Amino acid sequence: MQSNWLVEIMKRAQSGPFIKEKDFELKLIKRIKELVKEYDIKYDANDLVPADDDMADRVYQAGLQLFVEFGAYCQSTERQILFTHDEVVDIVAQAPSEVILGMGKDAVVMRHRGVEDPVRPIVHSGPTGLPASEEFHPQILLSYAQEPLVDCLGAGSVATYMGEGIIPGTPLELLGARRDASVAREAVRMAGRPGMHINDVAVPLTCSGKMAAFDPDAGLRSCDGILVSQMVELKTDYDQLSRVAHLYNVGGITVDLMTPLIGGLGGRAEGTAVVSVADHLLGVVLYDADYHMFSLTHLTYVNNTDPLGIWIQAMVGQALSRNTPIILLNDIYVVSGAGTKELLYECAAGAVVGTVCGFNMQGAGTTGGFNRDHFSGLETRFIAEVSRASLSLTRQEASKLIPKIMKFYEDTLSEPNRGRPFNEVYDVDTVQPTAEWLDMYYSVKEDMSKLGLKFEYAPRPKA
Amino acid sequence: MSVPESVHQRLTEAFIEGDVEVAEAITTEALEAGVDPLGIINEVMVPALTEVGNRFQTGEYFLPELMMAGEAAEKASKLLEDAIVASGQASEPLGTVVVGTVEGDVHDIGKNIVVTMLRAHGFNVVDLGRRVAPSAFTDAAKENNADIIGMSSLMTTTRPAIQNTVNLFEELGIRESYQLIAGGGSVTGDWATEIGIGYSEDAAGAVELCKQLMDAPSN
Structure with missing residues (x-):
């Protein structure tokens, strides 16, 4: 990216077309609907992982056209930041296709993945976007970092500092951000992986809070990252752009976070896929992101493991994988919580579709983010195992397999089993899963084996 | 004048479909024909938007349909409020x-x-x-x-x-x-x-x- 690009973006943020946010949204809704029709994009509930290259390319072209027409809406100035078609195409072509995350022997290379790519995804973990308690946060992070198949850690979000609620933009946010970064740093050290990439400290909602997480000794380093967020859909503001500037200053990893809503401004599956592609392009052009965290969630259930969510992930992954060099990360969001089989089945569905359709892995966003501490490292181990077992699958095979996995949990989407908190599914002293939680793990793994997944690791240890 | 069936049906459909231009046009046409604006609100707009809300709640409708119906209602409401003021009637919101x-x-x-x-x-x-x-x-x-x-x-x-x-x-x-x-x-x-x-x-x-x-x- 040219060195004066942020200067140019600031100029456009101040001089682009003025439009009220509501009018921007109404125009966006109408245009997405037109583009879905124009590009003949069709959801098929009987084929959730379509092996349709042409439709994938049409989804990309529709998303590209949408982004060129709408650009990014800057909430700070109520103006559109617009780019020409040629600018977007040029910048996307130059985007990074691989990035080194972490340092020393714990560093990993996260790459652009192709459709049905045999290269294993990098696995990100941690309670990103999920509320954690001060009491169990250190053990929870260790439970992820110690998993051998996990490559990266997210520090998650603790809503209090020494028992006091953290208010954004206050001293407590800065103290909380530094504390959470230190807890993550200590977790990777205790796991014997001090150079593991930490992808974000989620508690701060402001740029100053994110900046406070950086500390080469006890916090984030330049080999770590922070999330630069988009507001749904195609929106940014000066606080987010300031994070990009900070990451330039310290040489940190820029993680583009988008949270498109299934049933949101994009509407149904087809429109949500189109706007999701446009969101990724915003992350490339506006944020100069190193990789892109696709945190798709259903407007009502806050998950992406329903049929619409699976199809959108399949199409967005293929569209971007086939038409850009960028590095995709699929954030698996589920309605179930730790200590339930449903959580593992949901994770399996997300891992299969993501692996086959060009994503790296992130997970799991349990309980739709509603329940504090209802998550653990074990489900990320499962994501990693299922992902590796899915590397040989074709899209056609994945499309047949996923409905079979969904049978295990589809009836619980509207009335989810939220499970139990970390301290009830792990021994908090040894930071090991309880026998009951492990038993569920192996039981679900056996179910997946029966459905045809071939795991690299032994199913259940013999007694 | 209560709301004629033809207006009732077409306007209900316009709200439910979120068709802003059609909702405005039918509202204007109905007011010019002397239809009671309060009747349009109570007999057409509120029931139609309640139906939109129900469809959203059950997952049949998503945010775009809800927003477009809201936009159609907002545009029609402006016309209706003006007519109510002009006629000297009072329109009391629920709160x-x-x-x-x-x-x-x-x-x-x-x-x-x-x-x-x-x-x-x-x-x-x-x-x-x-x-x-x-x-x-x-x-x-x-x-x-x-x-x-x-x-x-x-x-x-x-x-x-x-x-x-x-x-x-x-x-x-x-x-x-x-x-x-x-x-x-x-x-x-x-x-x-x-x-x-x-x-x-x-x-x-x-x-x-x-x-x-x-x-x-x-x-």
Whole structure:
């Protein structure tokens, strides 16, 4: 990216077309609907992982056209930041296709993945976007970092500092951000992986809070990252752009976070896929992101493991994988919580579709983010195992397999089993899963084996 | 003049389909033909938007359909209000609700859905937008003679701002003058009960809650 690009973006943020946010949204809704029709994009509930290259390319072209027409809406100035078609195409072509995350022997290379790519995804973990308690946060992070198949850690979000609620933009946010970064740093050290990439400290909602997480000794380093967020859909503001500037200053990893809503401004599956592609392009052009965290969630259930969510992930992954060099990360969001089989089945569905359709892995966003501490490292181990077992699958095979996995949990989407908190599914002293939680793990793994997944690791240890 | 069947049917369809231009055109045509504007509101607009809300709640409709129906209703309402004023009639809203996403929180999709649904059900809604400071809530409550104050928070770190807002209402001695309610991803029924305010977990529930609060005896 040219060195004066942020200067140019600031100029456009101040001089682009003025439009009220509501009018921007109404125009966006109408245009997405037109583009879905124009590009003949069709959801098929009987084929959730379509092996349709042409439709994938049409989804990309529709998303590209949408982004060129709408650009990014800057909430700070109520103006559109617009780019020409040629600018977007040029910048996307130059985007990074691989990035080194972490340092020393714990560093990993996260790459652009192709459709049905045999290269294993990098696995990100941690309670990103999920509320954690001060009491169990250190053990929870260790439970992820110690998993051998996990490559990266997210520090998650603790809503209090020494028992006091953290208010954004206050001293407590800065103290909380530094504390959470230190807890993550200590977790990777205790796991014997001090150079593991930490992808974000989620508690701060402001740029100053994110900046406070950086500390080469006890916090984030330049080999770590922070999330630069988009507001749904195609929106940014000066606080987010300031994070990009900070990451330039310290040489940190820029993680583009988008949270498109299934049933949101994009509407149904087809429109949500189109706007999701446009969101990724915003992350490339506006944020100069190193990789892109696709945190798709259903407007009502806050998950992406329903049929619409699976199809959108399949199409967005293929569209971007086939038409850009960028590095995709699929954030698996589920309605179930730790200590339930449903959580593992949901994770399996997300891992299969993501692996086959060009994503790296992130997970799991349990309980739709509603329940504090209802998550653990074990489900990320499962994501990693299922992902590796899915590397040989074709899209056609994945499309047949996923409905079979969904049978295990589809009836619980509207009335989810939220499970139990970390301290009830792990021994908090040894930071090991309880026998009951492990038993569920192996039981679900056996179910997946029966459905045809071939795991690299032994199913259940013999007694 | 009550609403003729042909107007009733076409206008209902326009609202349900979220067709802004058609809804405006039929409303104009009906008013020119002497149809009672209050009849259009009560017999056509409110039932049609209630149906849209129901379809949204059951997952048949998504946000675009809800927003377009809301836009069609807003445009038609302007025409109807002008006609009501011109005729000397009075149109009483169900109540006035001041709504905002609390200080520090930029997530407003859920709040926007609630605003659309409340308006569709006949409430006068004062939407304060995102990142609303406690004093902006108290000022708006007084300036608009509000009945209900609705606060939204998605993030766990912005939930304390709801408590801070409630505290300011109490400190100013106006807590008992308004019904306070909250919703959003970080809010639970237990927590709302703990701090003494109303709660709804979704937009349809928020409408029902506001209706109940308007029916309930004042504090």
